[in-house]
Amino acid sequence: MNGEFFIFGLVALLTIVSSATVVIAKNLIYSAIALLFALLGVAGLYIFLWADFIAVTQVLIYVGGILVLIIFGIMLTHRITDVELSHSSIQRGAGGAVVTIIFLGLFSMISKTTWYSASAVEPDETIRQIGRLLMVDYLVAFEVASILLLAALMGAALLSRKID
Amino acid sequence: MPTLSSYLIISAILFSLGLFGVITRRNGVAVLMSVELILNAANINFVAFARFGGMDFSGHVFSLFVIILAAAEAAVALAIILNIFNNLGTVNIDEANQLKQ
Numbered sequence: 001m002n003g004e005f006f007i008f009g010l011v012a013l014l015t016i017v018s019s020a021t022v023v024i025a026k027n028l029i030y031s032a033i034a035l036l037f038a039l040l041g042v043a044g045l046y047i048f049l050w051a052d053f054i055a056v057t058q059v060l061i062y063v064g065g066i067l068v069l070i071i072f073g074i075m076l077t078h079r080i081t082d083v084e085l086s087h088s089s090i091q092r093g094a095g096g097a098v099v100t101i102i103f104l105g106l107f108s109m110i111s112k113t114t115w116y117s118a119s120a121v122e123p124d125e126t127i128r129q130i131g132r133l134l135m136v137d138y139l140v141a142f143e144v145a146s147i148l149l150l151a152a153l154m155g156a157a158l159l160s161r162k163i164d
Numbered sequence: 165m166p167t168l169s170s171y172l173i174i175s176a177i178l179f180s181l182g183l184f185g186v187i188t189r190r191n192g193v194a195v196l197m198s199v200e201l202i203l204n205a206a207n208i209n210f211v212a213f214a215r216f217g218g219m220d221f222s223g224h225v226f227s228l229f230v231i232i233l234a235a236a237e238a239a240v241a242l243a244i245i246l247n248i249f250n251n252l253g254t255v256n257i258d259e260a261n262q263l264k265q
Contacts, residue, residue, distance in 0.1 A: 008166050012174050019178050019201050023185035028194060035197050038178075042204045045174065048166065049215040054207075054227050061231050066200065066238045073193045073242040077249040090258065095187035103180035110172045117168055118218030129221040130228070138225050145232045152236035159243035 008048055015041030028074050032067065039063050053126045171212035179205035192245040192255040196238065203234045 014037060021034035039062045046055035123129070134142050178201055185198025207227040214223025248260045 005166070008170075012170070015174065016177050016181075019181045022197055022201060023181050023189070023194075028191060031194055031197055035200065038201065039204065042178075042208060045171065045208055046211055049171070049211045050219070051211045051215070051224055051227075054211055054224055054231075057228060057231055058207075061235055062200070062204075066235055069238050069242055070193060070197060070200075073196070073245060076246055077193065077255045089188040090190055092188050095184055098187065099180045099184040102183065103176060106176040106179070107173065110169055110176060115168045115172075115216070117216045120215065120219035123219060126221065126224065130224050133221050133225045134228075137222070138229075141229060145229060149232065149236055152239050156239040156243040159240070160246050 011041050011044035011048070014038075015045065028078070029071075032071050032074060035070070036063060036067055039067065050122050051126060053130055168212055168216040171208060175205045175208040175212070178202075178208065190256045190258055192248065192257050192260075193242075195257060196241050196245070199241075200234060200238070203230055206230060 018034045018036075018038035018041060022031050022038060025031045025034060039058060043055040043058040043063075046052075046058060182198045182201030182205060185201065186195055189195050189198060207230050210223045210227040210230070214220050214227075217223070245255055249255050251264070252260050252262070254260065
């Protein structure tokens with residue numbers, strides 16, 4: 001069990017350090033690459049939580065889709081020869097203070113609460129259960145999500161089109 | 165076995181870092197990246213509570229919906245940021261303070 005804790009600590013450390021790099025790094029490209037590692041670390045946490053399908057979805061959609069989109073966004077809004085590819089932050093002191101207070105509140109809430117923890121066995125497969133829930137219990141939400149994706153697709157295409 | 169609290173604390177750290185980015189970053193794309201961190205923190209909570217609440221798969225379904233929403237949000241937000249860049253020549257959200265030039 002020690003090895004499991006060790007790997008969990010490594011994954012958690014990777015996630016936290018990369019997330020800190022995302023919000024602190026001066027260079028926007030560094031932020032994007034750090035976001036890649038943060039998302040991969042979160043996928044590793046999902047695997048520790050027995051959610052293998054969510055982990056694969058995370059890698060496919062976040063790393064394969066959203067991150068590529070974000071890098072496209074960086075490339076399209078900066079000329080690559082720009083010195084100004086780095087970007088600044090504002091009000092770091094005040095923002096840091098507010099965020100620290102919020103985090104300490106969350107931390108004390110989490111550590112003071114005695115969390116109910118049900119016993120569970122590791123499932124053989126998660127995909128069958130998720131598919132059944134999507135097609136039976138959450139069918140309406142599933143269909144609404146498809147309409148939302150269609151609307152977002154059309155909206156994004158319309159917004160980024162040149163309007164004469 | 166890592167406990168529920170350790171996942172919740174990791175999620176709280178991720179949320180706080182994302183909030184810090186949203187507050188302090190000037191670049192629109194960087195704000196978008198911070199929002200993704202916040203959404204990931206919420207997702208970790210969903211999946212962790214699903215795991216420690218007796219392996220209830222509803223949490224997994226909810227985190228899938230969050231991922232779908234994040235994808236839609238990223239596409240529309242980047243389209244808006246590109247429009248701001250084309251119209252105003254900047255992506256710094258504190259300089260983009262007019263609806264049309």
